[in-house]
């Protein structure tokens with residue numbers, strides 16, 4: 001479903017991503033790990049169409065990323081950014097309705113509320129500024145799923161979320177992958193979370209620390 005061919009990204013002389021090539025199939029859940037500054041968020045931002053690569057070809061479900069016209073690609077992508085991107089002064093309900101209006105799918109309030117409940121968030125009528133950090137992350141996740149994306153890109157989505165909710169969200173995401181064929185790329189520094197959730201793991205950056213750690217633990221690792 002997703003093909004990434006010979007992707008490069010530089011800022012001036014600073015090469016961040018060099019010759020990245022990989023393929024993702026429907027329902028794949030792939031971890032993306034590497035040390036701070038390895039380029040994980042940069043790669044996810046490019047896949048999410050938020051940054052342009054310096055070179056390389058990207059194809060999603062047969063459609064090539066054309067950087068002047070990305071709406072068809074964007075419809076298929078859900079992105080959970082590292083920074084929480086929600087309206088603090090609105091309630092959970094108002095945030096969900098706001099983002100539903102921006103999306104191209106029509107969802108009833110009941111469906112939107114159920115999505116929050118799937119993320120273990122039950123503060124429907126409460127203003128976001130009264131929520132804990134972990135609850136805001138749950139809302140961030142629920143928002144990314146409103147338009148039923150085919151490819152879900154998650155940048156450290158569960159930082160600060162309690163362990164029980166984390167495990168419940170992981171099983172929800174696994175269901176999305178197996179039942180609806182959603183493919184996911186999941187950045188985390190939590191190797192237990194990565195090993196619990198992901199079928200295989202992509203490692204980037206110069207340091208092979210993660211490769212060794214995960215291989216020793218029996219995880220399938222691919223160095224990009």
Ligand SMILES: Nc1ncnc2c1ncn2[C@@H]1O[C@H](COP(=O)(O)OP(=O)(O)OP(=O)(O)O)[C@@H](O)[C@H]1O
Nearest residue numbers: 011014016034035036037038039040041042043082
């Ligand atoms: N707009 C920018 N201009 C110049 N350099 C940038 C810019 N954005 C990111 N970088 C650099 O690109 C490199 C990769 O950053 P990126 O955020 O992708 O790393 P990361 O692997 O996600 O790190 P972390 O684990 O800390 O989140 C870093 O060296 C960073 O300083």
